[in-house]
Amino acid sequence: MSGRERTVRGESVAGTQVEVDVGPVAHGGVCVARHEGRAVFVRHALPGERVRIQVTEGGTEDRFWRADAVEVLTPSPDRVDPPCPWAGPGKCGGCDWQHVAVPAQRSLKAAVVAEQLERLAGLSWPVDVEPVPGDADGLDWRTRVTYAVDDAGRAGLRAHRSHTVVPIDFCRIAHADARLGDERWPAGSSVEVVAANTGERQVLVDGDVVEGRRHVVEEAAGRRWRVSGGGFWQVHPGAANTLVDAVLDGVQARPGETALDLYCGVGLFAGALAPLVGSAGTVVGVEGSRQAIADARRNLHDVPWVRLLAGRVDRVLAGTGPAGVPVAADVVVLDPPREGAKAAVVRRIAERRPRVVAYVACDPAALARDLATFAGLGYRLTGLRAFDLFPMTHHVECVAILHPAGEVDYP
Numbered sequence: 344m345s346g347r348e349r350t351v352r353g354e355s356v357a358g359t360q361v362e363v364d365v366g367p368v369a370h371g372g373v374c375v376a377r378h379e380g381r382a383v384f385v386r387h388a389l390p391g392e393r394v395r396i397q398v399t400e401g402g403t404e405d406r407f408w409r410a411d412a413v414e415v416l417t418p419s420p421d422r423v424d425p426p427c428p429w430a431g432p433g434k435c436g437g438c439d440w441q442h443v444a445v446p447a448q449r450s451l452k453a454a455v456v457a458e459q460l461e462r463l464a465g466l467s468w469p470v471d472v473e474p475v476p477g478d479a480d481g482l483d484w485r486t487r488v489t490y491a492v493d494d495a496g497r498a499g500l501r502a503h504r505s506h507t508v509v510p511i512d513f514c515r516i517a518h519a520d521a522r523l524g525d526e527r528w529p530a531g532s533s534v535e536v537v538a539a540n541t542g543e544r545q546v547l548v549d550g551d552v553v554e555g556r557r558h559v560v561e562e563a564a565g566r567r568w569r570v571s572g573g574g575f576w577q578v579h580p581g582a583a584n585t586l587v588d589a590v591l592d593g594v595q596a597r598p599g600e601t602a603l604d605l606y607c608g609v610g611l612f613a614g615a616l617a618p619l620v621g622s623a624g625t626v627v628g629v630e631g632s633r634q635a636i637a638d639a640r641r642n643l644h645d646v647p648w649v650r651l652l653a654g655r656v657d658r659v660l661a662g663t664g665p666a667g668v669p670v671a672a673d674v675v676v677l678d679p680p681r682e683g684a685k686a687a688v689v690r691r692i693a694e695r696r697p698r699v700v701a702y703v704a705c706d707p708a709a710l711a712r713d714l715a716t717f718a719g720l721g722y723r724l725t726g727l728r729a730f731d732l733f734p735m736t737h738h739v740e741c742v743a744i745l746h747p748a749g750e751v752d753y754p
């Protein structure tokens with residue numbers, strides 16, 4: 344049974360089937376169709392298709408419904424057979440774009456980023472979504488997978504917007520070392536498998552390590568990174584280096600500069616910035632997870648001009664957290680969670696008058712809202728790269744570069 348339905352207005356129409364013409368892709372990976380004057384957000388469809396949909400959520404008085412495409416009447420040329428047998432309506436909720444050719448997935452992601460920038464930030468910006476180097480088919484990449492376990496002890500993934508576990512013994516996007524076989528696990532538990540790029544593997548059941556060490560070691564940006572059980576690390580094996588390259592290229596850090604790495608995790612961007620600002624400069628990392636900041640301190644113990652502060656970014660920048668954040672900064676890198684940095688943090692960044700900001704974002708809507716706030720404070724978007732760090736899903740990662748208005752030529 345689904346545990347996440349919203350309240351429907353009027354009588355529920357769940358299960359109703361109708362034919363619709365599918366319109367553009369929207370934030371969240373659904374396509375928008377119209378039926379009798381209301382918007383219908385359709386999963387498993389593609390723009391331009393005619394499909395039969397089955398309503399999954401909605402009532403007679405609702406202004407919009409959610410639905411699955413259950414029969415494709417006129418297919419898009421971008422439609423392919425899903426490589427995974429568990430992908431599709433009512434099956435695994437993990438990948439929502441397995442039915443889309445990989446290059447077309449990137450075009451759709453570009454369209455979503457461009458639409459969010461236009462609608463939420465008033466920016467008309469050309470967007471190209473780049474593949475991660477070496478990722479040809481979008482499969483076998485996910486190095487961190489959290490499986491749910493059903494009542495029979497079988498590991499699987501949850502169906503979309505549901506607590507139902509779909510038993511899966513071969514997740515097609517999981518890295519080979521992050522797959523589980525047909526072993527049995529404690530019923531109702533969650534099993535997290537971590538496959539580090541050094542070959543280390545770790546398995547946690549409900550957060551307790553049952554295989555491997557308490558931490559794994561990853562390699563990126565010319566350094567080794569300790570990441571303790573369950574701590575954040577990018578899930579695509581090519582992601583860390585791809586993002587570091589884009590950030591460093593965007594900020595062009597110079598010797599002697601002061602740089603902030605906000606939401607620094609185990610210290611990835613701080614560690615990459617450190618050799619560029621050198622011992623005459625300063626890097627300050629801020630991270631809310633005590634475990635991650637402890638890892639960051641161990642990871643960067645050899646670069647004493649990197650200071651790492653534990654605390655919420657909003658409090659630390661407001662001066663109500665640990666002391667030590669400079670009141671001026673040359674370079675700010677921020678990599679907030681999905682909800683973005685939000686206005687209060689953006690204001691605290693802008694008042695430090697950095698000459699450049701690199702914003703790493705996993706949600707284009709949150710990015711666009713924060714870019715609008717930056718614009719009001721005199722910071723303009725001067726560069727944007729988008730990366731396909733999550734193939735087969737609608738997710739996309741962006742690196743936005745901002746400069747104070749008037750200091751650079753804009754494209």
Ligand SMILES: C[S@@+](CC[C@H](N)C(=O)[O-])C[C@H]1O[C@@H](n2cnc3c(N)ncnc32)[C@H](O)[C@@H]1O
Pocket residue numbers: 575576577606607608609610611612629630631632635654655656657678679680
């Ligand atoms: C997307 S991760 C980025 C981590 C790091 N930059 C990296 O690439 O590995 C976001 C990080 O922000 C931390 N975080 C979330 N909310 C926070 C907050 N309000 N203040 C400080 N850190 C926060 C999380 O613990 C997580 O480590």
